[in-house]
Amino acid sequence: VQLQASGGGSVQAGGSLRLSCAASARTFSSYAVGWFRQAPGKEREFVAAITWSASSTAYADSVKGRFTISRDNTKNTAYLQMNSLKPEDTAVYYCVAKESYGSTVVRTKSPDYDYWGQGTQVTVSS
Numbered sequence: 488v489q490l491q492a493s494g495g496g497s498v499q500a501g502g503s504l505r506l507s508c509a510a511s512a513r514t515f516s517s518y519a520v521g522w523f524r525q526a527p528g529k530e531r532e533f534v535a536a537i538t539w540s541a542s543s544t545a546y547a548d549s550v551k552g553r554f555t556i557s558r559d560n561t562k563n564t565a566y567l568q569m570n571s572l573k574p575e576d577t578a579v580y581y582c583v584a585k586e587s588y589g590s591t592v593v594r595t596k597s598p599d600y601d602y603w604g605q606g607t608q609v610t611v612s613s
């Protein structure tokens with residue numbers, strides 16, 4: 488499956504952005520989806536994840552209460568709504584996916600995912 492992330496940009500602290508992850512797979516509804524990010528000079532880190540059925544989600548502590556992951560299987564697209572953005576949220580954001588039909592496990596480790604998008608840059612200025 489191919490993943491196309493979009494929606495990144497530059498915003499001031501306190502602002503909002505919504506990232507989209509469009510998938511090519513017709514069976515997108517069977518895939519768990521996640522978001523990871525990597526800032527310059529830092530390791531890649533988990534941001535958020537959602538199961539194939541959208542029954543469960545998980546968030547990094549650093550974004551809990553500010554970010555919301557969701558999906559619209561009719562559009563083969565997942566979203567990451569980012570509110571109250573902080574300069575430390577500046578990073579390249581990657582959407583990821585793994586075929587996980589029937590699983591209730593929310594996957595938060597990068598090796599768990601088989602498919603990666605190209606990344607979209609988010610820059611938050613103070």
